[in-house]
Amino acid sequence: MKLDYTDEQVMFRNLAREFAEREIIPVASEDDQNRHFRHEIVQKMGALGLMGAPVPQEYGGLGTDYLTYALICEEIARASASVFTTLTVQVSVFQVPILKWGSEQLKKKYLPRTAKAELIGCFGLTEPNIGSDAAGLETTATRQGNEWVLDGAKMWITNGGVAGLAIIAAQADKVKRHRGITAFLVERGTPGFSSRDIQGKLGLHASNTAELILQGCKVPEENILGQVGDGFKIAMTALDSGRISIGAGCVGLAQACVDAATRYAQERIQFGRPIASFQLVQEMVVDMIVETEAARLLVHRAAFLKDKGEHFTREASVAKYFAAEAAQRAAVKAVKIHGGYGYSTEYPVERYYRDVMAMVLYEGTAEIQKLVIGRESLGVSAFV
Numbered sequence: 001m002k003l004d005y006t007d008e009q010v011m012f013r014n015l016a017r018e019f020a021e022r023e024i025i026p027v028a029s030e031d032d033q034n035r036h037f038r039h040e041i042v043q044k045m046g047a048l049g050l051m052g053a054p055v056p057q058e059y060g061g062l063g064t065d066y067l068t069y070a071l072i073c074e075e076i077a078r079a080s081a082s083v084f085t086t087l088t089v090q091v092s093v094f095q096v097p098i099l100k101w102g103s104e105q106l107k108k109k110y111l112p113r114t115a116k117a118e119l120i121g122c123f124g125l126t127e128p129n130i131g132s133d134a135a136g137l138e139t140t141a142t143r144q145g146n147e148w149v150l151d152g153a154k155m156w157i158t159n160g161g162v163a164g165l166a167i168i169a170a171q172a173d174k175v176k177r178h179r180g181i182t183a184f185l186v187e188r189g190t191p192g193f194s195s196r197d198i199q200g201k202l203g204l205h206a207s208n209t210a211e212l213i214l215q216g217c218k219v220p221e222e223n224i225l226g227q228v229g230d231g232f233k234i235a236m237t238a239l240d241s242g243r244i245s246i247g248a249g250c251v252g253l254a255q256a257c258v259d260a261a262t263r264y265a266q267e268r269i270q271f272g273r274p275i276a277s278f279q280l281v282q283e284m285v286v287d288m289i290v291e292t293e294a295a296r297l298l299v300h301r302a303a304f305l306k307d308k309g310e311h312f313t314r315e316a317s318v319a320k321y322f323a324a325e326a327a328q329r330a331a332v333k334a335v336k337i338h339g340g341y342g343y344s345t346e347y348p349v350e351r352y353y354r355d356v357m358a359m360v361l362y363e364g365t366a367e368i369q370k371l372v373i374g375r376e377s378l379g380v381s382a383f384v
Contacts, residue, residue: 005071012064013071016050020079028080031206032351035199037162038206042086046117050076051090055099060112066241067303070248074296077252078259081355082206084249085362089158090114092242094121097167097183097234101226106185110165122163124154124212125235132368134169134235135178139214141170148172148184148224150192150217160210161197164188168214169231181231185223192217203354240313242363243320244306247299250323250359253352254292257330260349261285261337268339275337284333292330295323314376321369324360331356 005013023041031038045051054069055061069091077084095114098106113119130136139152150170160166166186173180186193195210225234262285265276275281298319305312334349335342342349360366375381 005067008064009068009071012053012062012068013075015048016072016075017078019045019048019050020075024076024079024083028082028206029345029348029351031080032082033205033345035205037086037208038083039162041083042117042120045076045083045087046115049115051087051117052095052111052115054091055095055111055115059099059107060115061095062115065303065307066244067300067307070244070299070303073245073248074252074255074299077249078256079252080206081249081253081352081359082204084252085158085204085207085358086120088242088245088249089123090117090121092245093123093238094165094167096241097123097225097238098185100237101183101230101234102185103222105222106225110185114165119164120159120162122157122159122166122212123235123238124157124160124166124168126154126156128153128155128211132364135181135232137169137171137181139168139170140174141172141182141184143172144218146221147218148182148221150184150186150214150219152214154212154214156198157195157210157212159208160212161195161208163195166193166212167225167234168212168219169235170214172228172231176229178232179229181235182228183225183231183234184219185225186214186217186219190217190219202357203351204358239363240316241306243316243369244299244302244312246359246363247295247302247316247319247323250320250327250356251292251296251299253356253359254288254295254323254327254330257327257334257349257352258285258288258292260347260352261288261334264338264341264347281337284337288330288333291326295319295326298322314373317364317369317372317376320363321366321373324356325366327356328360 049062052061053064057063114121142149168184168186172182192215194213198209268275302312302315302319331353335353338349341347
C-alpha cells in the first residue's frame with residue numbers, strides 16, 4: 001500500500017478543503033443552532049462533482065477511486081459533520097448500491113441527477129422496532145401483478161425528509177427471513193409514500209433526519225435492485241462501503257478537534273503562560289494526534305482494498321470502529337482543553353462533542369463492528 005497520494009487525489013482533496021473552508025465553516029455553527037439544512041451548499045457540492053465523486057463519468061460522476069472519496073469525506077466532515085452526513089448517505093449507501101445492483105435503465109435514469117445533487121437519495125433500512133437486527137425487518141412487500149405494494153415504516157433515515165428517491169428494504173417472504181428481503185427504489189410523490197422530519201436530536205442539527213411511512217405504496221417491478229431476495233446482501237455491501245466513508249468522516253471530525261484544541265491551547269493564558277506549555281495539556285493533544293493519524297491509515301487501508309477489488313468487510317469495520325472511538329475521545333479532550341468555554345456555543349468543540357455520538361452509532365455501533373470483525377476473522381456466519 002502506497003502512503004503517498006496521486007496528483008489527482010491531492011487535487012480533489014484540496015478542492016474539498018477549499019470549498020469547506022469557504023462555504024461550510026463560516027455557516028456551520030449558525031446552521032447547527034438554527035437547525036437549518038442548507039440546500040444551496042449541497043447543490044454547490046453537486047456542481048463541483050463532490051456529491052458523486054466515485055460515480056463513473058458515464059453516469060455523470062467524477063469517476064474517482066474510493067480513496068479519493070475518503071479524502072473528500074474527511075475534509076467535509078472537518079468542516080461540518082451534518083453536511084458530511086448528507087454526502088456519505090448520498091454516495092455510499094445510495095449511489096453505490098444502484099451502481100452495483102441497479103439495472104442499466106435505473107443507472108441512467110437516476111445516477112446523473114444524484115451525482116449533480118439535483119436529486120437527493122436516502123436508504124431506508126432501520127425501522128422503529130428494528131435497528132441492529134437488519135434481518136428482522138417488519139416492512140412488507142407484496143406482489144400484485146407487475147407491481148409490489150410496500151407497507152411499513154422506516155426510522156432515523158438521514159436525508160429522508162429532503163430525498164426525492166429512496167432505497168427501501170422490505171420483506172417479500174417472511175418465511176425466508178433475511179433471504180426474503182428485497183430492495184426497491186421509491187420516488188417521492190409515489191402515492192402511499194410520505195415522510196416526517198425527526199426533531200429533538202442531540203447533534204447533527206443541520207442534517208435532515210426523518211421517518212419514512214409506506215402505506216399501500218405501489219412500486220413497479222423494474223424498480224427492484226438486483227433480484228427478489230437480494231435486499232439483505234445489498235444492505236450489507238452498502239454498509240461495508242458506508243463504514244469506510246463514516247470512518248473518514250470520523251477522521252475529519254477528530255482532526256477538527258485537534259485543530260481547535262491546538263489553537264485554543266496556544267491562545268489561552270493561565271498562570272502567566274499559554275496552557276500549551278503545560279505537560280498534561282500536551283499529553284491530551286498528543287493522544288488526539290496519534291489516534292487521528294492511526295485512524296486515517298486504517299481508513300485508507302480499507303479504501304485501498306476496495307479500490308483493488310479485494311474483500312474489505314473486515315478492514316472497513318476495523319477502520320470504522322477505531323476511527324469512531326478515536327473521534328469520540330478527541331471530542332472529549334477538546335472540550336476539556338477549552339474548559340468552561342468548551343461547554344458553550346462560542347467555540348465549535350461543543351458541536352463536535354454532540355455530533356460525534358451519531359458517528360459512533362452510524363453503520364453499526366462499536367459492538368456490531370466487533371461482531372463483524374470477529375466473524376470475519378474466525379470464519380463464522382451470523383446465521384445458522
